[in-house]
Amino acid sequence: xxxxxxxxxxxxxxxxxxxxxxxxxxxxxxxxxxxxxxxxxxxxxxxxxxxxxxxxxxxxxxxxxxxxxxxxxxxxxxxxxxxxxxxxxxxxxxxxxxxxxxxxxxxxxxxxxxxxxxxxxxxxxxxxxxxxxxxxxxxxxxxxxxxxxxxxxxxxxxxxxxxxxxxxxxxxxxxxxxxxxxxxxxxxxxxxxxxxxxxxxxxxxxxxxxxxxxxxxxxxxxxxxxxxxxxxxxxxxxxxxxxxxxxxxxxxxxxxxxxxxxxxxxxxxxxxxxxxxxxxxxxxxxxxxxxxxxxxxxxxxxxxxxxxxxxxxxxxxxxxxxxxxxxxxxxxxxxxxxxxxxxxx
Numbered sequence: 001x002x003x004x005x006x007x008x009x010x011x012x013x014x015x016x017x018x019x020x021x022x023x024x025x026x027x028x029x030x031x032x033x034x035x036x037x038x039x040x041x042x043x044x045x046x047x048x049x050x051x052x053x054x055x056x057x058x059x060x061x062x063x064x065x066x067x068x069x070x071x072x073x074x075x076x077x078x079x080x081x082x083x084x085x086x087x088x089x090x091x092x093x094x095x096x097x098x099x100x101x102x103x104x105x106x107x108x109x110x111x112x113x114x115x116x117x118x119x120x121x122x123x124x125x126x127x128x129x130x131x132x133x134x135x136x137x138x139x140x141x142x143x144x145x146x147x148x149x150x151x152x153x154x155x156x157x158x159x160x161x162x163x164x165x166x167x168x169x170x171x172x173x174x175x176x177x178x179x180x181x182x183x184x185x186x187x188x189x190x191x192x193x194x195x196x197x198x199x200x201x202x203x204x205x206x207x208x209x210x211x212x213x214x215x216x217x218x219x220x221x222x223x224x225x226x227x228x229x230x231x232x233x234x235x236x237x238x239x240x241x242x243x244x245x246x247x248x249x250x251x252x253x254x255x256x257x258x259x260x261x262x263x264x265x266x267x268x269x270x271x272x273x274x275x276x277x278x279x280x281x282x283x284x285x286x287x288x289x290x291x292x293x294x295x296x297x298x299x300x301x302x303x304x305x306x307x308x309x310x311x312x313x314x315x316x317x318x319x320x321x322x323x324x325x326x327x328x329x330x331x332x333x334x335x336x337x338x339x340x341x342x343x344x345x
Contacts, residue, residue, distance in 0.1 A: 011148045012140065025338050049075035055080070063079065066150070066336055164207055201221070213229075219263060
């Protein structure tokens with residue numbers, strides 16, 4: 001695939017891309033990582049290109065991987081935080097002298113740089129499921145440069161690139177038929193969005209993996225995401241199964257991804273955090289321990305981080321020999337460099 005077929009595209013969700021297009025991004029990521037390891041300079045890839053990064057929510061891995069990636073490719077990343085600039089707002093939600101309509105922000109930044117990346121979910125959207133993605137789509141409508149989703153309430157496509165890239169390194173490039181378990185896990189916070197698990201099952205299904213989604217009753221993912229995951233798995237040689245027992249989900253898995261997420265309503269509704277607290281308290285035993293890992297096919301333990309230690313996972317597992325979470329975090333850099341090189345070069 002030539003770069004021009006992806007140049008200028010938005011990257012909001014894997015569902016907007018074909019398997020061949022995702023493979024092209026991952027191939028570029030693996031190539032750039034090899035060149036980085038060999039010490040080859042890559043500053044001619046995005047010379048003088050600018051990426052605007054708009055963070056409504058906090059970040060460690062996402063911000064630093066994008067900033068370092070743009071620097072290594074010869075470009076520059078600008079950190080923008082609502083409050084430090086006029087907060088972008090949808091039509092009808094503006095406040096005088098504190099916000100600026102998204103349509104205006106998108107067009108201004110399009111005049112100055114080469115892409116806009118955005119992170120927005122949870123409290124920053126009033127816990128209205130789908131609103132973060134709506135704001136991303138509004139930026140896309142008005143911007144003349146690519147919009148990149150750094151995580152909204154429903155999707156985290158850049159994390160999914162790093163997840164798959166790491167599994168390809170640890171297992172084999174063709175992941176078809178490998179058992180991938182996306183499991184809910186307990187946390188002391190009920191405010192984690194559905195973005196990571198939803199993007200994880202979509203991406204694993206597109207890679208042809210046998211996807212198991214494990215969670216207690218009441219923690220369902222969005223129905224359209226489940227439908228898309230089932231369709232993608234079927235098209236790519238895998239399948240999707242849903243179970244409500246953590247041990248059953250772990251049995252014979254090649255990769256486990258135990259991650260907390262909250263109870264979310266349907267599109268346009270607001271989260272019931274009190275209901276979530278009750279359900280969380282009833283399921284404190286959904287923690288990844290070495291005993292559960294022994295049920296797997298010597299599986300790799302993955303997590304997007306930050307992980308709530310001794311809630312989601314024990315130290316023995318996350319610091320153990322089958323944990324690949326830090327390599328996974330490192331691959332955020334290389335996966336996003338692959339993405340940026342094809343969207344912007």
